[in-house]
Amino acid sequence: MLDSSRRGFICSLSAFLAVPLSQAQEPDLILYNGNLWTVDEKLPRAQAVAISAGRFFAVGANDEVLHLATGRSRKLDLGGKTVLPGFIDAHSHPAEAGLSHLRMVDCDLRSIAEILKALRERAQKTPRGEWVLGFKYDDTKPADNRPLTLQDLNEALPEHPVFVGHRGGHTAWVNSPALKLAKLEKNSPDPQGGKYDHDPTTGELTGHVREHGMDAFRAVIPANFTREDHREGVRLISKMMSRTGVTSVTDASGSPEDLFAYQQARDAGELSVRIYCHIFHAFVGKMLEAGVKTGLGDEWVRVGAQKMVCDGSISERTARLSQPYIGRPDDFGILVTPEDQLYEMARKAHAAGWQLGTHANGDVAIDITLRVYERLQKEMPRKDPRFRLEHCSLVTDSLIRRIHDLGAIPTPFSTYAYYHGEKMKEYGAERLNHMFALRSFLDAGIRPTQASDYPPGPFEPMMALQSEVTRADSKGNVWGATQRISLEEAIRVGTMNGAYASYEENSKGSIEAGKLADLVVLGRDPFKEDPSNIVEIPIERTMTGGKWVFES
Numbered sequence: 001m002l003d004s005s006r007r008g009f010i011c012s013l014s015a016f017l018a019v020p021l022s023q024a025q026e027p028d029l030i031l032y033n034g035n036l037w038t039v040d041e042k043l044p045r046a047q048a049v050a051i052s053a054g055r056f057f058a059v060g061a062n063d064e065v066l067h068l069a070t071g072r073s074r075k076l077d078l079g080g081k082t083v084l085p086g087f088i089d090a091h092s093h094p095a096e097a098g099l100s101h102l103r104m105v106d107c108d109l110r111s112i113a114e115i116l117k118a119l120r121e122r123a124q125k126t127p128r129g130e131w132v133l134g135f136k137y138d139d140t141k142p143a144d145n146r147p148l149t150l151q152d153l154n155e156a157l158p159e160h161p162v163f164v165g166h167r168g169g170h171t172a173w174v175n176s177p178a179l180k181l182a183k184l185e186k187n188s189p190d191p192q193g194g195k196y197d198h199d200p201t202t203g204e205l206t207g208h209v210r211e212h213g214m215d216a217f218r219a220v221i222p223a224n225f226t227r228e229d230h231r232e233g234v235r236l237i238s239k240m241m242s243r244t245g246v247t248s249v250t251d252a253s254g255s256p257e258d259l260f261a262y263q264q265a266r267d268a269g270e271l272s273v274r275i276y277c278h279i280f281h282a283f284v285g286k287m288l289e290a291g292v293k294t295g296l297g298d299e300w301v302r303v304g305a306q307k308m309v310c311d312g313s314i315s316e317r318t319a320r321l322s323q324p325y326i327g328r329p330d331d332f333g334i335l336v337t338p339e340d341q342l343y344e345m346a347r348k349a350h351a352a353g354w355q356l357g358t359h360a361n362g363d364v365a366i367d368i369t370l371r372v373y374e375r376l377q378k379e380m381p382r383k384d385p386r387f388r389l390e391h392c393s394l395v396t397d398s399l400i401r402r403i404h405d406l407g408a409i410p411t412p413f414s415t416y417a418y419y420h421g422e423k424m425k426e427y428g429a430e431r432l433n434h435m436f437a438l439r440s441f442l443d444a445g446i447r448p449t450q451a452s453d454y455p456p457g458p459f460e461p462m463m464a465l466q467s468e469v470t471r472a473d474s475k476g477n478v479w480g481a482t483q484r485i486s487l488e489e490a491i492r493v494g495t496m497n498g499a500y501a502s503y504e505e506n507s508k509g510s511i512e513a514g515k516l517a518d519l520v521v522l523g524r525d526p527f528k529e530d531p532s533n534i535v536e537i538p539i540e541r542t543m544t545g546g547k548w549v550f551e552s
């Protein structure tokens, strides 16, 4: 006994000595003369930080940190600029968005004519009969004040099947050739959890399809992406996100191809944001068999939660609500997965040690999802399961109590009050006081995150901060003033809370010695900025793992 424990002691000693002391204790880089908001309660403000081997090595006052410099330490004078920990986007769709940017027509344009022109240009380069795909179309943004129609698409692209997805991802607009390929006719029955819209007078299909109504098209649109395409998509989107100060992202609905693409991009040195990759439930079975569970991976690419979907979307106004939409008295939204199915999907993964993340927007969906989680925890109690309520948009006092009691994590939309203001009237001013309810969550001791859901919402952290602090849209209309939080709270939500949501609070989320060196340098101090101008603050530099991944 003595011998073996002694051998163990000697082994660990020699392992320690194997790390060259000089290298471990020598900063590669010192940033000084800065205005650091560390989000570390022990040392909230600092002037300087030393970085060694991709991690923060020391944080403190200029003289404290600068005297650690050796001959090989580089030094950078920040000139008083504000530095924050790198932002964590706790729910978005980077791999899918990257592929879309690579292959589809970006329909985030401000008139129907411009959208049709962009689609037509793509059609001219696309063989007749092949699909033209659009994404990021937003029905409320074009100045025309009406949605795209089947007729628009038929006239502009008579010889190509067209599928234009809403930026929210839950609805789409198609033309007649597309309907034909999907074998849909006037009398085709709606699929479970989906709708094919019909003209109220003629009964003809309008080409607007919702939720599982999109499946018939997905089944016939060839997804002929190569592994190179997937990797290229990840490279593209991670660059786009790094420019804005994001250093970590949760992919809220990853596939095996996505997980592979993130690893390929990491290996090629092209991944500039860290990825916590939720896996869509349909793909988890094989991974369970292989013994994979949440947390497998490294500090760049890690397996996240099992993802499930309970209801519809906020930006497309299909979330399942207990009270109808304003102006549509019979419309309560769409439930995508019934409770018993959700429970069946969740059970095995929960038992095998997976975190669970369920898309639940409306109060009805959140209630259902919480019931599933509560039942699982009762039948198979797990220590610290950190159940995630993806979006968790519309809450009530009793839902908040249950979220707190379960230790669950909401990931509400951070940029919607600002960016999607014009859609909020369909929820109504009063209901907005209970949506994206950061004030209520924080007051209840819950740890909500920052989340864009990109493409549905923009991912710029500065827009998130402004939206959360002011609750005002770009025209100045205020949506849910009672849910405003302070700038300091919003920064913590966007950093530490995001780290907690992926079980990584000990390795990131604050500027603290020993943590991963992820940070952002801002062009102006948000604490000195008019809150309605935060969105304009330029990002000067972003660092991930001790490397500048963006420099303006």
Ligand SMILES: [Zn+2]
Pocket (backbone or CB within 6 Å): 091, 092, 093, 252, 453
């Ligand atoms: Zn999402």
